[in-house]
Amino acid sequence: MVTLKDIAKEAGVSVMTVSRVVNQRYSEVSEENIAKIQEIIKKLGYIPNSSARSLSSKSSRIISVIINGTHNPLSSPYNALMLGQIVLGVQERGYNTMVHFTDEYSEVTKHLHSWKAEGAIFLGTFEESIRQIQEDNKIPLIFTDSYTTIRQVNNIGIDDYKGGVLAAEHFIKNGHTNFAFISPHLHMSQVIQQRLAGFEDALKKAGFGLPADCIFEPYLTAEEKIDALCSNTAVPTAVFAATDTCATETIAALKKKGYRVPEDYSVIGFDDLDICKNIEPTLTTISQNIKLKAKYVLNVLFDHLQNHDLPTQNVILDVELVERDSVAKVN
């Protein structure tokens, strides 16, 4: 393996001079030496040892992306898209990405400390552990979709509540009077709760209600939820699904039982994934801009990396309803 020392020997200078050239501190080295050293670096194919650099400079150039979940969190298109955009942005800035899946706060700290990560990005729900994570890790930490009440948390989120409101309003505008909410998770995260809250509040405001037995969340497969939904006394016609994936499964389950969408059941999803355009009917959904979200995540992270004294930021991106064909007009 080629080291600074090898280059130095070949060039007849000290390792410091080579180090300066490698780190592009050109003002500190004579032009003559710069040229000579650069040539030798190229010739020998020198690649700096990041561990050594990290150890001596206390700067690892590693960004860790911590994703909640211990199964395969990348089976969620949302997580996959976010991670992809993040890796891209991290690379662009000359940093490296480590990926770690975990639910446990202690593992987070272990991971970040052992590699001396310079910053970390969190995808998924870490509400319970945010305080502890922040206490133990004095590096820029960017959370996403957090509803923590702790101050001083960098967070990039979206207006989940408004998403729920928009869904309700769209259903109402189209004449619906009986509603249901379907959540994909066993555990109702704050994100899902907010979407539900917005939906429910907007319904109430318009004089409608969301009966408890029309909120489907726990321990059911999509098909079981649909069974329950369809056997309800006050049959809902307007179903708000908390995510596009959930909406897609819901629609498939409805069709399988012989129902028509949107004629028998209208459905609105959340996220605006590509799949929305490719199912039938195309899915009316609440759109969040994942690329923009990732961009903010990266900007806030690298701003804080440059200046650790920057105040924390809580960026809430807007959402909008994208109308497609999964909601019918009712008289």
Next chain:
Amino acid sequence: MVTLKDIAKEAGVSVMTVSRVVNQRYSEVSEENIAKIQEIIKKLGYIPNSSARSLSSKSSRIISVIINGTHNPLSSPYNALMLGQIVLGVQERGYNTMVHFTDEYSEVTKHLHSWKAEGAIFLGTFEESIRQIQEDNKIPLIFTDSYTTIRQVNNIGIDDYKGGVLAAEHFIKNGHTNFAFISPHLHMSQVIQQRLAGFEDALKKAGFGLPADCIFEPYLTAEEKIDALCSNTAVPTAVFAATDTCATETIAALKKKGYRVPEDYSVIGFDDLDICKNIEPTLTTISQNIKLKAKYVLNVLFDHLQNHDLPTQNVILDVELVERDSVAKVN
């Protein structure tokens, strides 16, 4: 930050004794000291510095996953699922995952060398650069879906050709006589070419053909391909799409133009992603077992990590046709 030295001082022993305990070399330390040191480690929250470890031991415990593509390769569900399974397996074994997106071989080497990665996994097409990558990186390298003719390459792939054959046979069995092939990529990777070859060969064997103008690949959106397809003179009724994503888009485009699937056009996909069950009609497809594939990738990698002299392995997993509702019977 807590270091070995701090623990050593507190315990009244040398750093070596602490190092032994940290590395669980218990047979080399007295029970008394093990207990004392472990307690102090816990008390002070000591976390070993991976960079220092890597530098002195020449063992980084880093596995790099290199994914082909410079846009967002994780927008492909296949890549996302594979990466997710890999991260999981790497973590299970106490290693760490770095992710890097690139098309360029020089970047690969730079990345692997600078972090002294102990092994690397390649997702996507690296055919052109495999030789160079292998020459420059003397660590276990696992490629996936490679058709390189270079010997001595670890590769985990699937029987793409057979997938094409199965698709053709299924169409023929259902009475179809006019066929088309739709590829998602501008550039026809070997993987896609093999799927096409199997399809075409099986058609020929049964006395059918695949006209050149029924092979759609270059520089067209899904909709444009469909336009071309539907305006063909010898109208195909059986469309083999090289991936499920491509099939999904094809079906959506067909429906948009007012055609019925499978009655007007029957479609077979490839991969067996979750989405197959959630579109209408549910998608008949060639199934590959992504979890199993990832498992082999990890096994071959870590086997080679334990024993660098192991012979290279080229594992080809089987595929099978999963029948759903996107292929109609024709008389």
Next chain:
DNA sequence: CTGAAAGCGCTTACAG
């Protein structure tokens, strides 16, 4: 079972 010495490949901080 224990530890002192040397070194991994860099950078920081300083002297010239």
Next chain:
DNA sequence: CTGAAAGCGCTTACAG
């Protein structure tokens, strides 16, 4: 503009 010294936090290899 240049370099010698010290050190980052570990492990290897050896001596006892």
